[in-house]
Amino acid sequence: xxxxxxxxxxxxxxxxxxxxxxxxxxxxxxxxxxxxxxxxxxxxxxxxxxxxxxxxxxxxxxxxxxxxxxxxxxxxxxxxxxxxxxxxxxxxxxxxxxxxxxxxxxxxxxxxxxxxxxxxxxxxxxxxxxxxxxxxxxxxxxxxxxxxxxxxxxxxxxxxxxxxxxxxxxxxxxxxxxxxxxxxxxxxxxxxxxxxxxxxxxx
Amino acid sequence: xxxxxxxxxxxxxxxxxxxxxxxxxxxxxxxxxxxxxxxxxxxxxxxxxxxxxxxxxxxxxxxxxxxxxxxxxxxxxxxxxxxxxxxxxxxxxxxxxxxxxxxxxxxxxxxxxxxxxxxxxxxxxxxxxxxxxxxxxxxxxxxxxxxxxxxxxxxxxxxxxxxxxxxxxxxxxxxxxxxxxxxxxxxxxxxxxxxxxxxxxxxxxxxxxxxxxxxxxxxxxxxxxxxxxxxxxxxxxxxxxxxxxxxxxxxxxxxxxxxxxxxxxxxxxxxxxxxxxxxxxxxxxxxxxxxxxxxxxxxxxxxxxxxxxxxxxxxxxxxxxxxxxxxxxxxxxxxxxxxxxxxxxxxxxxxxxxxxxxxxxxxxxxxxxxxxxxxxxxxxxxxxxxxxxxxxxxxxxxxxxxxxxxxxxxxxxxxxxxxxxxxxxxxxxxxxxxxxxxxxxxxxxxxxxxxxxxxxxxxxxxx
Numbered sequence: 001x002x003x004x005x006x007x008x009x010x011x012x013x014x015x016x017x018x019x020x021x022x023x024x025x026x027x028x029x030x031x032x033x034x035x036x037x038x039x040x041x042x043x044x045x046x047x048x049x050x051x052x053x054x055x056x057x058x059x060x061x062x063x064x065x066x067x068x069x070x071x072x073x074x075x076x077x078x079x080x081x082x083x084x085x086x087x088x089x090x091x092x093x094x095x096x097x098x099x100x101x102x103x104x105x106x107x108x109x110x111x112x113x114x115x116x117x118x119x120x121x122x123x124x125x126x127x128x129x130x131x132x133x134x135x136x137x138x139x140x141x142x143x144x145x146x147x148x149x150x151x152x153x154x155x156x157x158x159x160x161x162x163x164x165x166x167x168x169x170x171x172x173x174x175x176x177x178x179x180x181x182x183x184x185x186x187x188x189x190x191x192x193x194x195x196x197x198x199x200x201x202x203x
Numbered sequence: 204x205x206x207x208x209x210x211x212x213x214x215x216x217x218x219x220x221x222x223x224x225x226x227x228x229x230x231x232x233x234x235x236x237x238x239x240x241x242x243x244x245x246x247x248x249x250x251x252x253x254x255x256x257x258x259x260x261x262x263x264x265x266x267x268x269x270x271x272x273x274x275x276x277x278x279x280x281x282x283x284x285x286x287x288x289x290x291x292x293x294x295x296x297x298x299x300x301x302x303x304x305x306x307x308x309x310x311x312x313x314x315x316x317x318x319x320x321x322x323x324x325x326x327x328x329x330x331x332x333x334x335x336x337x338x339x340x341x342x343x344x345x346x347x348x349x350x351x352x353x354x355x356x357x358x359x360x361x362x363x364x365x366x367x368x369x370x371x372x373x374x375x376x377x378x379x380x381x382x383x384x385x386x387x388x389x390x391x392x393x394x395x396x397x398x399x400x401x402x403x404x405x406x407x408x409x410x411x412x413x414x415x416x417x418x419x420x421x422x423x424x425x426x427x428x429x430x431x432x433x434x435x436x437x438x439x440x441x442x443x444x445x446x447x448x449x450x451x452x453x454x455x456x457x458x459x460x461x462x463x464x465x466x467x468x469x470x471x472x473x474x475x476x477x478x479x480x481x482x483x484x485x486x487x488x489x490x491x492x493x494x495x496x497x498x499x500x501x502x503x504x505x506x507x508x509x510x511x512x513x514x515x516x517x518x519x520x521x522x523x524x525x526x527x528x529x530x531x532x533x534x535x536x537x538x539x540x541x542x543x544x545x546x547x548x549x550x551x552x553x554x555x556x557x558x559x560x561x562x563x564x565x566x567x568x569x570x571x572x573x574x575x576x577x578x579x580x581x582x583x584x585x586x587x588x589x590x591x592x593x594x595x596x597x598x599x600x601x602x603x604x605x606x607x608x609x610x611x612x613x614x615x616x617x618x619x620x621x622x623x624x625x626x627x628x629x630x631x632x633x634x635x636x637x638x639x640x641x642x643x644x645x646x647x648x649x650x651x652x653x654x655x656x657x658x659x660x661x662x663x664x665x666x
Binding site for chain 1: 225226227230351357358359360361362363365367368371372375378379382383386390391393394396397398402405409410413414415416417418419420421422423424425426427428431432435436438439442446449645646647649650654655656657658659660661
């Protein structure tokens with residue numbers, strides 16, 4: 001039960017389990033972003049769930065084609081902002097009105113008006129840190145090793161190439177059928193990715 | 204050599220990238236400079252900047268050994284050049300985040316070519332800015348008293364002081380700008396990793412790329428984070444210089460105690476920041492041959508922003524005079540009359556002509572597209588903006604409420620060399636950035652190419 005949950009959570013990050021025969025998945029290359037978008041839609045409609053597209057830049061409309069909802073980062077950032085605001089309020093009130101009150105020009109020990117700049121700054125700071133931390137968490141990054149690095153052509157994904165990867169952990173995955181399906185969806189080429197671990201990667 | 208033509212008919216947007224560059228050419232053009240040996244001009248520039256940096260370090264060592272008496276700061280001008288330099292550098296450090304955050308929210312797609320280098324410039328300018336108040340406190344070894352750290356005196360910082368707000372504002376600004384910049388770099392670091400030939404280079408770039416594979420599941424969260432950071436950085440960038448202006452405006456010194464300061468400082472910051480970005484990019488695009496990515500159109504648009512903000516700043520200068528007259532407060536009136544006609548009138552008129560008058564040439568389109576003119580103006584603007592801070596800080600202080608303590612402020616050689624040295628710090632960091640990191644956000648530039656749009660390939664454009 002718990003392992004299944006962990007597996008599903010990792011799948012949302014794009015981290016998939018390797019099959020017993022060390023097959024990680026099928027990586028297909030497409031000509032251009034338009035073809036990739038069409039293919040992603042077809043893959044989803046065919047019922048695949050453990051798949052992802054890889055491109056040098058975000059492609060407009062891909063989230064919808066892949067059936068992904070709104071990113072959750074916003075909630076995490078909001079949580080951070082609330083934390084920062086609460087911390088700043090507490091910090092200024094406790095240090096200057098409770099722990100060591102000092103009378104400065106007869107001003108109140110604590111008032112909201114002069115506290116606003118620091119409340120604002122810490123709200124922004126914590127929102128930003130939570131947003132970036134949340135993004136890394138939801139993406140399962142840092143992930144220095146990825147079995148996809150075994151593909152030679154995949155090095156071009158950060159340059160000018162467009163890939164679709166269907167993981168072997170998907171319930172519908174079948175080496176032969178899935179490859180034929182990807183070619184039918186317009187793939188320029190398709191290769192099987194084997195996972196031999198990091199130590200073999202650059203050997 | 205002729206500049207690539209980017210003029211477009213008025214009803215359509217000019218291409219953001221000229222020269223028919225494809226995605227691979229962009230990768231090649233930008234990454235290449237981090238991989239090969241830098242041009243000889245880079246080495247010459249680095250020699251000059253690191254010499255200046257050494258001067259800065261020497262001056263700081265001299266200052267720490269002897270104390271702040273080595274500067275020209277004395278009664279009544281307690282805030283001399285160090286604070287002038289602080290405000291100057293923190294102002295320059297506003298353009299990067301403005302370009303990356305505010306122009307992003309306004310969907311100004313032309314920003315993609317210049318945001319990376321402008322953000323880097325921001326970070327380095329803020330480092331220079333943070334240096335000055337730190338060394339200005341006198342007892343630099345207790346600078347940590349500005350932070351709310353538990354200590355043996357059981358004392359806490361004074362949260363009602365604008366100077367403490369400043370500590371928070373500038374350091375939060377630095378931190379948020381740094382992570383904003385780094386998040387923007389992640390996809391491009393992936394590109395450098397995938398192009399790396401040597402094992403060391405691959406390992407280092409892979410470490411910082413965090414295992415980026417351009418996965419759409421990642422882009423989804425990434426883009427949302429970028430949007431949130433932009434939305435956070437926008438009020439932040441406006442707040443930083445507002446808080447800096449509180450250092451002055453919350454006091455009761457005539458010439459400082461004005462409510463116009465926050466918006467006026469922010470406009471001035473954007474003004475000087477864009478000028479500095481322009482100075483650096485005009486050199487970099489030429490030396491690195493990326494004039495098809497950072498086009499004449501980009502410089503033209505930046506010139507328009509310089510014109511707008513310069514005029515806003517000039518308007519604020521005039522408003523200050525009006526308010527001084529209208530207030531009927533004689534100290535206030537004297538402070539401003541003294542600015543324009545007193546012993547520092549030369550500084551005031553340098554400021555006026557550099558900031559208000561000179562940018563007005565940008566009404567002329569031909570001058571906005573003339574590289575030599577843009578370059579000269581960008582430097583003139585920053586000279587003017589340094590004098591603006593000098594005028595505000597020094598002229599307001601040198602004649603305070605007690606005429607017997609009036610004095611004429613003179614900087615010392617240590618003041619001059621420290622300012623020159625801070626340029627060394629700034630330029631050294633910028634040159635290191637140019638050497639090792641992609642100076643243009645490749646992923647973002649590819650995104651604004653027409654072929655990045657998935658519907659570019661549709662047979663029927665009605666879908």
